Amino acid sequence: MTRTLTQWGQKAKQWALDAGRLSVERLRSPFAIEYKTSPSDLVTQVDQEVERYLVDTILRTYPDHGILGEEGTFTKDIAEFDTLWIIDPIDGTTNFVHQQQNFVISMGVYHKGAVTAGVVYDPIRDELFYAEKGGGAYLNGVPLHLRGEKALQESLLASSTFWNETAMRTGMDKKIQQLARYSRGMRIFGCAALELAYVAAGRIDGYMSVTLNPWDFAAGNLLVEEAGGKVTRSNGEKIDPLERGSILASHSSIHQEFIDFIN
Numbered sequence: 001m002t003r004t005l006t007q008w009g010q011k012a013k014q015w016a017l018d019a020g021r022l023s024v025e026r027l028r029s030p031f032a033i034e035y036k037t038s039p040s041d042l043v044t045q046v047d048q049e050v051e052r053y054l055v056d057t058i059l060r061t062y063p064d065h066g067i068l069g070e071e072g073t074f075t076k077d078i079a080e081f082d083t084l085w086i087i088d089p090i091d092g093t094t095n096f097v098h099q100q101q102n103f104v105i106s107m108g109v110y111h112k113g114a115v116t117a118g119v120v121y122d123p124i125r126d127e128l129f130y131a132e133k134g135g136g137a138y139l140n141g142v143p144l145h146l147r148g149e150k151a152l153q154e155s156l157l158a159s160s161t162f163w164n165e166t167a168m169r170t171g172m173d174k175k176i177q178q179l180a181r182y183s184r185g186m187r188i189f190g191c192a193a194l195e196l197a198y199v200a201a202g203r204i205d206g207y208m209s210v211t212l213n214p215w216d217f218a219a220g221n222l223l224v225e226e227a228g229g230k231v232t233r234s235n236g237e238k239i240d241p242l243e244r245g246s247i248l249a250s251h252s253s254i255h256q257e258f259i260d261f262i263n
Helices: 001-029 044-063 093-098 165-170 172-182 192-201 214-227 252-262
Strands: 033-038 041-044 066-069 083-093 104-111 114-122 127-132 135-137 142-144 156-159 185-187 204-212 230-232 245-250
Touching: 001 044, 001 083, 001 104, 001 114, 001 127, 001 230, 041 044, 041 093, 044 066, 044 083, 044 093, 044 172, 044 230, 066 214, 083 093, 083 192, 104 214, 114 192, 114 214, 127 192, 127 214, 135 214, 142 214, 156 172, 156 192, 165 172, 165 204, 172 185, 192 204, 192 214, 192 245, 204 252, 214 230, 214 245, 230 252, 245 252
Parallel strands: 066 083, 156 185, 156 204
Antiparallel strands: 033 041, 083 104, 104 114, 114 127, 127 135, 135 142, 204 245, 230 245
């Protein structure tokens, strides 16, 4: 089984690289933009084209696998499959449209209850973050390790909860504002998978979101855990990889303090 997991991971890396090249190529030409639920919730024809490429490529190689993707290209019931590819063809679509950077391709391979391999690829910086369950986390082939001790007050954090409606309704936005003043600072990247990858790389020490979908966090969560960090719901509960919900990811030494502060 270990050999199979590694094969899935190697395929995920190659396909993420190919999808990244496709997304950058499409940036050079005009593309259509549509609203999903609001003017701040965008989808482009590039998102749809990249997801279609990934779905077609995965199913050609693994016709007995299922796919859970942000754009809903794969329409079969995912409960029918032991192995799922959880994909976000472009995480950070608004950044893709406005900045032409700070977006990634995110792919997680889920098998019988756990994410076993994950890839987050930033095609603009050509940074490929990869993790395999039990096999470590890597950035462009270099191992990632979160070592030492941290204190929350000396940590650089990331969150996009300041204007989130759920956060405002529950008062979480105020707690995050307090945390921004208490800690070394707060950053907003607008791309959950990238922020999780940055936690794994030690570029930020913690990240929190009130609500994410599986395709936002599947690969990133594994990256953090395999680098030695911790990932839970914001209240400290264990995460179901297929359920939408909050995410709190951090260096392991500040994780409980982070949870206690916002709760």
